[in-house]
Amino acid sequence: METSTSRRKLFNQLMKILGLLGLGLSLVILLTLIFDLIIRGGSRIDFNFLTSFPSRRPSEAGLLSAWVGTLFVMLITAVMTILVGVSAAIYLEEYAKPGPMSRLIELNILNLSAMPSILYGLLALGIFVHQFRLGASLLTAGLTLSLLVLPIVIVSSREALRALPPNLKEASFALGATRFQTLIYYQLPSSLSGIMTGVILALSRAIGETAPLITIGALTYIAFLPKSIMDPFTVLPIQLFNWLSRPQPAFHVNAAAAGVILLFLTLSLNLLAIYIRIRVRKSVKW
Amino acid sequence: MSSVFVAFFMTLLLTFSVAQAQMVKVDGSSTVFPLTEAVAEEFQKADPKIRVTVGISGTGGGFKKFCRGDSDIQNASRPIEESEIQACKKSGIRFLELPVAFDAIAIVVHPSNPFAKDITVEELKKAWEPSAQGQIKKWNQIRSSWPDAPVAFFGAGSDSGTFDYFTEAINGKSKSSRGDYTASEDDNTLVMGVSREKNALGYIPLHYFEENSAKLKAIPVIYKGKKQTPSKESVISGHYAPLSRPLFIYISEKSLKRAEVKKFAEFYIQKSKSLAEEIQMIPLPESTYDVVQKNLTQEKWGTVFKGHSQVGMKIEELLLKEKN
């Protein structure tokens, strides 16, 4: 009896150590990869790198058109997801009656959140680029990415709306406000931080998307800044991919540098979202 | 907060109406791409108001766009084909054909390959013709004195002019080739592939080899009994045959009417010689460039090549063709 128990306890410890080892090893590997990226690319980043256009000479090539393109595409994506995503969330939380139709919508949102991103690119190619004749423009990119990240915004906004205590809403109705007025003057402003968290997470996802944008035709040599939303463009992940595809090792250093910046932006956005979430949880409003 | 959105949207709508003025769209061959990229870079430095985009759809893909009117200038690593001439005719597109540089296709292996020191044209055909598919998989099947080791084949993708030219020159028929090899329209991918694979055998444009000569080994080609190493000299002298070829840009009539396109085209011909040398491409002789410049100014429409490549063309022959 004694030995069997101590054997079981030993096995228990073993499994615990194995698990911790697995966790530790995975973290170490991932962090090593990240540090390797920073070491290889970090030193390449300087003012020139950030303000030069791509060039055939790796030492002269820079990220200017890429990060400006990213900025514009993110702006368009943010606007579209806020307009459409929040509206969809409002409908599902406030106006929709539970039934087959709302279940259909929810099922679709769930399914879309697990769709390969390249399929969004094909959809955009068929409809935005050819049918609507928008071409490989900033607008097409923004529309494509907003469709891609829409589920993220919808889910977060719904959660934010749901988190509001119902008694204040009922109080508002009791005072004679319409559903709509309650929405505009109370619900939306109060759930703003939750909605913002969703939008920021959506952007952090969109900023690193490469495949759908390649599919709509974004990979070309772009050595200028876009002036209108119908202009061709490039973005950070595509520039990274472009440099990575060139055999000269100096271009790989550039790719690492672009990767560092992309990683920095992605992590910052994620941390911002986490920070907002923690602050909201802490603040006592009601 | 909402006023910010309104203002932003208004700005977007306003910019919507601003036309895409002053843009030159170039697309096509990835072989010609480095030269066009260099020209575009220098051109935009000289005149930042005009924007140039350069795509790499491959010569075939690029011609499709060109004959639809979707690009202004087509980079081509082979002359325009009969079917493409018809397509352009159907869309009412007249074009100028301007040779801009010479190039060769180099046969490359991994630098540590100890046995592949040269290869004959017949052996290349044995290795790359359609019937080689699934059959010719080892080095000793190409040449019996070579080892019994597997070959990793690398070559141009089927949208590439390099592919069309190589298959025509080696297999006798354009686009006819074995299918089981690593194919890419992006020559960079091929350089990366061969340089990382000990058993690689591939064909890439010469200047991609020159730019990456530390990572690859180019082996001489034996043609008609003569062994020729690919180099600037052997190409200019016409000895590196049959894998030497001219590179072109094609400009559509409609696009040439736009000032920015005309400016870019003239800048291209002016700068081709110096920029080609810089990126290890083979420039045409000065006299040829003069003829090309004249063809541009005098708007000599159409092609001199009758819809297919002329295999093993020497530079003087090109000059003669263009003059007439």
Added chain:
Amino acid sequence: MGTRQSRGWVEKIFETWFAACAYLSVAVTAGIVLTLVWESWPFFQQVGLVEFLFEKEWTPLFSDAKFGIQPLLLGTLMTTLIACAVAVPLGILIAATLSEFMSSRMRQVIKPVIELLAGIPSVIFGYFALIVVTPFLQKWIPSLPGFSLLAAGLTMSFMILPLIVSLSEDALQAVPSSLREASQALGGTVWETTWKVILPSASSGIISACILGVSRAIGETMVVAIAAGQQPHWTLDPTEPAATMTAFMVQVALGDLPHGSLGYQTVFVVGLTLLLMTLAFNFLALQFRSRIRKSF
């Protein structure tokens, strides 16, 4: 504040807008399906389902073109298999450790780290695969070529690991503590409790998590496009380069897609195959998810 009637009218417009936005999700799904089917239809009329399914070569742009999906399908399955063979057992182990062996304070620190790692863009993993993982593997397997399914698959496993860990950990945490307390009251160690009680209870959620991981691996594009090579190759050997369905789509997209040509259609045909596989897996994952609620 206008009259009641004008207020109602404005509200109605907004309500319609809200509803339209919600139904957009249905429209997007329908759009994807319709676009893919519409563009693929002429291809199937020309090439036929039999050749598509049973031909072992994929050379759509050659003069003697072959249109068999098997090489691409095999490439996708190989990379997915390699990725999941590592990520699934490792992920479940880590999730179990996090959920059962670690204090909630440690969990609160580590969970956000995992979420951050899950957010790393795939193109950066592509960089890792080419620049770090492949040379590292080549030290152990000297004959490994510069592009291989193995390098891509292993890198992908680290990419989907955070996803599997996160979702499995959620599933484990959802098991009520009463079960844990009962098991330990009967003298079971933490491990025995986990293995015999908690994991089986959370199995639906964990299986759902793994299926989503598989789905993610199947649809992954950048890592395979950068590191697995772009040669459609019918092979069962992971040390060889091969193209996956997604890598093929990107490769063609990098070239040109002239509307209506057979080349253009092949992209959509492969996309349709990808869509059907993803839908099947998503549906399966959903089935397992709904089982969770029933088990308690």
